Amino acid sequence: MAKKKDLNLPGYWYLISKNGILFIFLLLCILLSIITPGFLSWANILNVLRQSSIIGIMAIGTTFVIIGGGFDISVGSILVLTAAMCVGLQYYMHWSLAILIVLIIGVLIGLLNGFLAAKIHIPAIIATLGTMTIVRGLAYLYTGGYPLYVEAPDFAYIGTGYLGPIPFPVILLIIMVAFWQFILERTRFGRYACALGGNKEAARLSGVKVDYYHILTFVVGGLMAAMSGVVYASRLLSVTPLAGQGYELDAIASTVIGGTSVSGGEGSVVRTLIGVLLLTIIANVFNLMGIHIYVQYVVKGAIILSAVGFDTYSKFRQ
Amino acid sequence: MIKLKKSFPGVIALDEIDLEIYKGEVHALVGENGAGKSTLIKLVVGAYKKDSGEVYFDNQKVEFASPAQAFQSGLSVIYQENSLIPQLTVLQNIFLGVEQFTSLGIINEKEIYRQYLQITKRLGFELSPDEKVRNLGVAEQKLVEILKALIHKAKFIIMDEPTASLSENEIEHLFKIITELKSNQISILYITHILDEVFRIADRITVLRDGKKINTVFTREVDREKVITMMVGESLKNAYTSTFSKKKKSQKVVLKVENLKRKSRVNDISFIAFAGEILGITGLRGAGKTELSRLIFGADRLESGKIIIDNQPIRFHTPLDAVNHGISLIPEDRKKDALILMLELYKNITLPTLEQFSPGGVISRDKEFTATKKAIEKLDIKTSGIRQVTKYLSGGNQQKVAISKWLQAKPKVLIMDEPTQGIDVKAKVEIYHIVRKLAESGVCIIFISSEVSEVVKVSDRILVLSNGKITGEFEYGVNQEELMRTILKGSK
Numbered sequence: 001m002a003k004k005k006d007l008n009l010p011g012y013w014y015l016i017s018k019n020g021i022l023f024i025f026l027l028l029c030i031l032l033s034i035i036t037p038g039f040l041s042w043a044n045i046l047n048v049l050r051q052s053s054i055i056g057i058m059a060i061g062t063t064f065v066i067i068g069g070g071f072d073i074s075v076g077s078i079l080v081l082t083a084a085m086c087v088g089l090q091y092y093m094h095w096s097l098a099i100l101i102v103l104i105i106g107v108l109i110g111l112l113n114g115f116l117a118a119k120i121h122i123p124a125i126i127a128t129l130g131t132m133t134i135v136r137g138l139a140y141l142y143t144g145g146y147p148l149y150v151e152a153p154d155f156a157y158i159g160t161g162y163l164g165p166i167p168f169p170v171i172l173l174i175i176m177v178a179f180w181q182f183i184l185e186r187t188r189f190g191r192y193a194c195a196l197g198g199n200k201e202a203a204r205l206s207g208v209k210v211d212y213y214h215i216l217t218f219v220v221g222g223l224m225a226a227m228s229g230v231v232y233a234s235r236l237l238s239v240t241p242l243a244g245q246g247y248e249l250d251a252i253a254s255t256v257i258g259g260t261s262v263s264g265g266e267g268s269v270v271r272t273l274i275g276v277l278l279l280t281i282i283a284n285v286f287n288l289m290g291i292h293i294y295v296q297y298v299v300k301g302a303i304i305l306s307a308v309g310f311d312t313y314s315k316f317r318q
Numbered sequence: 319m320i321k322l323k324k325s326f327p328g329v330i331a332l333d334e335i336d337l338e339i340y341k342g343e344v345h346a347l348v349g350e351n352g353a354g355k356s357t358l359i360k361l362v363v364g365a366y367k368k369d370s371g372e373v374y375f376d377n378q379k380v381e382f383a384s385p386a387q388a389f390q391s392g393l394s395v396i397y398q399e400n401s402l403i404p405q406l407t408v409l410q411n412i413f414l415g416v417e418q419f420t421s422l423g424i425i426n427e428k429e430i431y432r433q434y435l436q437i438t439k440r441l442g443f444e445l446s447p448d449e450k451v452r453n454l455g456v457a458e459q460k461l462v463e464i465l466k467a468l469i470h471k472a473k474f475i476i477m478d479e480p481t482a483s484l485s486e487n488e489i490e491h492l493f494k495i496i497t498e499l500k501s502n503q504i505s506i507l508y509i510t511h512i513l514d515e516v517f518r519i520a521d522r523i524t525v526l527r528d529g530k531k532i533n534t535v536f537t538r539e540v541d542r543e544k545v546i547t548m549m550v551g552e553s554l555k556n557a558y559t560s561t562f563s564k565k566k567k568s569q570k571v572v573l574k575v576e577n578l579k580r581k582s583r584v585n586d587i588s589f590i591a592f593a594g595e596i597l598g599i600t601g602l603r604g605a606g607k608t609e610l611s612r613l614i615f616g617a618d619r620l621e622s623g624k625i626i627i628d629n630q631p632i633r634f635h636t637p638l639d640a641v642n643h644g645i646s647l648i649p650e651d652r653k654k655d656a657l658i659l660m661l662e663l664y665k666n667i668t669l670p671t672l673e674q675f676s677p678g679g680v681i682s683r684d685k686e687f688t689a690t691k692k693a694i695e696k697l698d699i700k701t702s703g704i705r706q707v708t709k710y711l712s713g714g715n716q717q718k719v720a721i722s723k724w725l726q727a728k729p730k731v732l733i734m735d736e737p738t739q740g741i742d743v744k745a746k747v748e749i750y751h752i753v754r755k756l757a758e759s760g761v762c763i764i765f766i767s768s769e770v771s772e773v774v775k776v777s778d779r780i781l782v783l784s785n786g787k788i789t790g791e792f793e794y795g796v797n798q799e800e801l802m803r804t805i806l807k808g809s810k
Contacts (some may be wrong), residue, residue, distance in 0.1 A: 090680060148469040186683070188676045195669055198658040205655055206723065207641035267659045 020170030021259050021307070025274050028281065036201050044284070046167060052280045053169035054079075054228045054235070056273055059251040060180045061224030063272045066255055067184070068217035069197035069264030070117055070124040075225035075251055077135035078109050079244035082229030084139050086226075086307025087148045087239050095155040103226050109135060110222020132248070139241045147240040150233075159235025169231050173273075176227070180220075181269040193217050253300065254279055259309040279303070334371075334709060335531045339474070342503040344496060346520035346537075348510060350549055350770060350802075354529040355509050359476055363388040363395055368383050376473070392468035395476040398603075400459045402466075403614075404452035409434060411451055412466045437468055441498050443491070457488035464495060475499070476507045481515060482604045493519055511602050513542050513806050514623040525549055546806070550770070550799050570594075571629075571643075572762045573731045575614060578623035583609040583664060585786035587623075591731065596753060596763045600779025601805055606786040607766045611733045614764075615647035616640040627730065641670060644730035648720050648737060650715070650766075656720040659709040664690040665699055666708050666719055671726040697752060714745025721752060732756065733764040738772060750776050770805065774798045 033040040058075050065072040082102035089098035104125040109131060116127035161168040184190035195203040204210045228247075233239055258275030262266025279300060286296050332680060333735065335358060339345045349355050360366040360579050362373055364382030369635045373380050375393060382388040402411045409430060418429040434447055444596050445458060445465075454462065461478060467475050481489045496506060496519055508520060516523055517537060525532040525548040532548045573591040578584055591597045601607055606702040612618045614625060616634030625632050627643050634640050637647070649655035657666050667690050668675055675686045690704045697718045701711060708719060724732060734753070738746040753776060773780055774796060782790035782804050 060350075186681050187679050188672055188681065189679065191665065191669075191672060191681065194661060194665070195658055198660045199654075201655050203657050203669070205615070205637050205647060205649055206637040208669070209636075210636060261660075265658070 011135055019270055021257060021274055023117020025278050028278065032281065032285050036285055037289055039285065043286075046165075046170065047278065048280050048284050049170040049173070050167045051284070052273075052276045053167075053173040054231050055247060055250045055254060055280075056173045056276045057176055057231060058225050058228040058247060059254045059272050059276055060176055060269050061221035062248075062251040062255045063258070063260055063267055063269050064184070064193060064217045064220040065124075065178070066252070066260050066262065067197045067264055067267040068193045068214055069200060070114075070214065070217060070221075071112060071252075072218060072221045073125060073248045073252070074109065074113060074132035074135055075130040075131045075221060075228075076244040076246060076248035077139065078106055078222055078225035079229040079232060079247055080096045080239065080241060081109075081135050081139040081142065081205070082106055082226040083233040083239045083243060084143050084148055084241065086230050086233040087237070088142065088149045090150050090152060090155065095152055099230050102230060103223060106222040106224075106229070107219055108222070110219035110225075111215065113222065114218030118211045118214040136241075143239070143241045145241060147238050149238045151237070155234055156237055157234070159231050159233070169235070172231065176224070177269050177273050180224075184267075184269055189213065189216060196259075198266070233269075250276075250279065253304045256311075257303060259307075259311065261311060262308060275307075279306065328371040335526075336387060337531070337534070339505050339507060340521075341505055342500050343521045344500055344506045344508055344519050346508045346510065346516040347526065348513070348516060348523060348525045348545065348549060349526035350511070353526040353549075356478070356528070358396060358526070359478065359507075359509070362476075363393060389467075389472075392471050392473040393476070394470065394472040394474070396460065396463045396467065396478065396480060398479050399480050400456075400463055402451045402459060402462060405450065407448050407450055408445055408454070408462055408465075409447040411462055412469050414466070416470060433469065434465075437465060440502070441465075441468075441495055443495065455488075457484050457491065460492065460775050461495070462485070464499075468499075472504065474505045474507070476509070478509045479511070479603065480508070481510070481512065489515070511806065513545055516545070516552060517542065527551060542806075546799060546802055547798075572627065573614075573764075575628040576624040576626070578610065578613055578625070579621045580609060580618060581611055581621070583786050584613055587783075587786070587788055589781060589788065590662055591762045591764060593730070593762050594757050594760045596765050596776055596778045598756045598773040598780040599764060599766045599783060600768060600773045600780060600801070601783035603768060607768070607783055608735055609786070610783070611647055611649075611735045611764070611766055614640070614731075614733060615645055617647070641729075644728075645733070646670070646724040646727055646729035646731070647733045648717075648724065648735060650735035650739065652716055652720055652740075657708050660708075661708060662705045663694075663699075663708055663711070663719060664704040667693050667723045668726070670723055674726065675687060689726060693725065696725070697722050698748070712741075714741040714744075714748070717741055717745065717749060718752075721749070725756075729761060731762045731764065733766065735766045736768065737765070737766065738769070746772070770798055770802050774801060 003020065003183060038044055062072060062075060082105055086098050086102045087104065088103060092116050113124075113128050113131055116122045116123040116131070120127075122130075157168060158172070159169055163171050184193070192203065193216075195206070195208060196210045196213055200210055200214075229244075232243065254270045254275035255267070256262055256275070257269035257278060258268065258273070282297055282303070283298060286293075286299075347355055347358070357366065361368045362382075363385040364387060365385050373382070375391065380391065382391070382393070388395075402415070406414070412434065413430055418433075426674070431447070438444055443461065445461060451459060451462060459610045464475070480492060484492065496508075499506060508516070510516060520537050522534055522536055523540070524534040524546060525545065527549060570593040571590050572593045576588045578587045585606070587610060599607055599610070613620055616637050616639050620634065625634065627645070632639070632643050632721040640647070653659060659667070665688060668686050672681065675682050675689065687704060693699070694701060694704065697710075699715050699718045699722065701715065708716065711719065721734075721737070737753070738749055741749070750772075753763055753765060757778075765773070765776055778794050780792040780796060780801065781788050782792070782801070784805065789807075792801060
């Protein structure tokens with residue numbers, strides 16, 4: 001009974017459990033600004049945001065996939081293929097056309113992922129394991145195994161330019177988060193994604209075209225991975241086929257740290273962004289304090305487990 | 319050998335049941351759905367906690383904390399749906415938890431085989447021991463469960479509707495084995511609706527009704543008529559003096575189905591349904607009611623047959639097609655198929671009709687919230703607000719949500735599969751009123767229920783289904799006993 005009451009009357013406990021990640025994030029920021037003096041400087045804040053932009057954009061897609069009840073580990077490979085092509089295609093065409101093409105490629109890989117998961121019924125993690133390997137292979141084939149370079153000041157603006165005082169990739173990230181949060185919360189597609197992630201059969205019996213929307217979540221995953229590939233290429237102006245490894249894991253980690261349920265049905269793009277920032281800040285602070293990168297892995301893993309464990313255990317207790 | 323005594327007062331309670339089962343006896347436990355048979359078993363094996371009462375097993379007072387503990391002590395339950403592990407072999411399943419080991423800690427295959435052969439020989443049947451359970455038929459899986467119980471030294475086996483999905487031959491086989499078990503001094507509590515079976519194998523019969531024990535009788539001293547009367551009760555002959563008065567029926571046929579067929583579960587079914595009519599469909603569990611509803615809704619693929627709406631033959635491929643043609647289904651399993659429990663109330667209510675609130679794909683909050691509030695008011699859903707997570711509503715209120723999500727779609731035909739299952743009496747009556755109101759507004763309601771007393775009360779017309787076929791049709795006012803008889807008769 002007591003439990004029921006809590007949920008009927010959203011008190012502060014409800015708020016904390018719903019926005020727990022935000023509280024932790026703010027707490028961490030305050031703490032860090034006290035111990036590390038350089039932390040709250042304008043330059044460092046922009047630095048954190050810029051570092052977050054690539055994973056952030058990618059994680060938006062991951063959020064949609066996981067909300068829809070799927071899983072996508074091919075996004076790191078999509079990043080490297082699209083980044084490499086975005087650089088390579090510029091030998092033959094204008095950079096804007098190259099961007100358009102790689103975005104379409106991202107969509108197509110997403111379609112394939114969705115088709116394999118929704119229509120062929122391969123468990124999503126295995127389906128995307130397959131495409132991850134294929135796409136990584138394509139990236140090697142495309143680059144021949146060597147780094148690709150490009151000299152294009154206009155193109156470089158996307159990854160390194162500034163709009164006023166703010167880096168352009170940060171602006172792109174914020175626009176994307178706002179846009180996709182709106183899609184998730186206020187459009188039919190967003191609602192159906194939650195519904196099918198929550199209970200696919202019930203959604204189907206409610207007359208929802210579940211396969212179509214399931215595939216669509218993977219398309220968003222592919223598209224956003226390709227967009228992160230564009231930002232990546234533009235920032236470095238060179239791409240090796242080894243790039244982007246482990247990015248999918250960071251994207252998934254940020255999503256689940258942001259409170260998106262691993263079993264699907266609920267989640268938020270904004271909270272995923274907070275998850276991304278959290279991970280970046282921790283890396284940032286460790287760098288500022290001169291702690292070895294190896295330790296960062298251990299801490300990151302522990303954070304993932306506590307975030308997801310909190311979610312799954314509290315559900316189990318119900 | 320066993321003496322059960324328990325009082326369990328309350329609304330859905332079991333009330334002071336005394337039951338004694340002798341060694342080597344086949345004892346049938348019969349009663350309508352909701353009579354308390356399942357509750358009784360769950361109390362005995364410790365799946366539910368009893369309020370008071372005692373269970374004696376082998377003249378020892380026992381207190382099982384869980385079904386697993388009961389199982390260890392020699393009291394096995396064979397449920398309708400099996401509890402085997404499909405990926406393991408017959409042998410691995412049977413010996414699960416009691417594997418024999420050699421002194422080196424390795425599984426002693428030889429000894430296991432020896433025990434297996436010994437026991438199958440005793441019972442006079444054979445199963446290939448290394449077959450994976452998932453490759454076996456339902457009947458063979460039942461046998462594996464019986465073997466498993468025996469290997470675990472069961473002295474008392476409870477069988478819950480064991481013949482529900484068996485063919486006639488398989489039933490014969492099962493009966494033979496039951497006789498064999500009996501001669502090995504094993505007691506059996508046999509739970510069923512099907513009186514034919516009871517009269518064939520049971521030594522004694524105990525009838526439950528509304529959570530009370532009516533009587534225990536020797537099978538040879540009674541006939542079917544008498545047992546049926548005990549099951550439904552004399553007084554219920556007057557049950558149709560209810561408040562759900564029948565309105566004048568319209569003559570507009572809205573739904574017509576012809577020769578529907580899918581596997582053997584729905585076998586050549588044809589009927590018509592009128593606008594504004596409540597068409598009750600009843601029958602035993604496993605008679606094909608749910609399968610029929612899913613076919614009409616396009617949730618399963620039709621093998622053959624025609625569905626005609628407003629004189630237009632329709633070919634369904636998905637539930638969406640059905641919805642677009644004015645058919646809605648409220649599935650039987652509320653938690654699994656009807657609702658998305660983790661989502662908020664309003665998201666569930668507007669899910670099938672979201673397009674109405676989202677011109678161009680963008681959802682209008684105002685419209686959506688207004689519609690939800692109206693729906694909550696209309697069906698009097700008890701909730702803390704439209705944002706309440708559906709999981710936390712009571713069963714009756716969840717059912718109302720499942721109904722209300724379809725009202726906005728303005729269906730011509732609303733199929734309700736067991737709409738009052740697992741909800742309290744007050745909520746049931748509310749649902750009946752809602753159903754009647756909908757019918758009065760011209761909706762054709764297909765009211766599927768295995769609770770005979772409710773079908774009699776609610777329906778304008780009743781179809782009886784058994785083994786995938788329609789075996790009877792009744793108008794409003796049918797005597798409950800007569801209906802029950804048709805249901806049981808067709809179930810051979």
